[in-house]
Amino acid sequence: MLNKKSEQELKNLLYFIFGIQRIFLLIPLLILCLSFSAPAQAKGTWDSNLQMWLDTTRIADLKNMYPGDYNVIIAKINDPDVQRVPSYNVLVTSSDPSVVDIFGVDNMDFGSYDPDMDVGIQLSAKKVGTAAITIKYKTITKVIHVTVKKSIASFSDKTGTMTTGQKYSIRHFITFRGNKPEIKKIKSSNKKIIKVSGEKLIPKKAGKATITATINGKKQKIKITVKKAKPKPKFSQLKSKKAGLDYGNLHGESTVKIKLTNKTQYPITKVKLSSTLFFDDVLDDCRPKKTKTLTVNLKPGKSKTVKIYFGKYPVSKPTRWTYKILQFWYKQ
Structure with a gap:
């Protein structure tokens, strides 16, 4: 038989032993719980990055x-x-x-x-x-x-300008958002200044006229000033004449010189020229031809000599040459 003191010591020992066993039993359970919680934590991180x-x-x-x-x-x-x-x-x-x-x-x-x-x-x-x-x-x-929103359309401004010799569509003066505007009842306050033909506005002479039109069901108007167009220079108004032909006997180089005179009332900026060299005893298909666009900056009434370089040709000296003005540009 154990006395009370010994019996209490035995109970304490048994409690300690069983406590250790419980701890070891809880460790696998804790690991299992952590394994289930890890994917849930990873899913939360993935959702926060999806944006x-x-x-x-x-x-x-x-x-x-x-x-x-x-x-x-x-x-x-x-x-x-x-x-x-x-x-x-x-x-x-x-x-x-x-x-x-x-x-x-x-x-x-x-x-x-x-x-x-x-x-x-x-x-x-x-x-x-x-x-x-x-x-x-x-x-x-x-x-x-x-x-x-509902489509909108109106004249771009209260005033506009036109130039004689051209035709304008009334839509040229209209800005809109949405579907193309419906334009009806186009009228001119002065048909001698601006004539109306369908949706076309035809300026007849310099002056002022008011154009009225019903745009998308709303009556609107614009005041237009017609200006007289300046006469455009004709192609024949740019005069030219032969100024010479340089031929270097040592290297067989040829340079054509052409004198241009601006007979227009506008500054000429560029000229496109074509020139052909002719040699004795040479077939027509062997005659060299050059086309070149030259910057001239010719003021009205002024003249300038331009050059077209042909390069070296191992043949006899050119006997003659021709040129032609193909196109020219001007400032208005």
């Missing part, structure tokens, strides 16, 4: 779309699970395709955009109204609201 950014500049433009307009939303997607996000994995829908239609979702590959990250969503505005564009990729969903 999508939208081009805010283009989104602002979507608030000012008109029928017939096209626009592109740039979606930059960061997915650590793939190197390149395929556009076909991005789901884009329109709440009302009759207002805004999605006609393309493609990987961008131009400008400052990264083709590995960027997806271009192409929109087409069909008619006046609003539509919600929903962009989905995995767990991310973005919604953009697009407003299509």
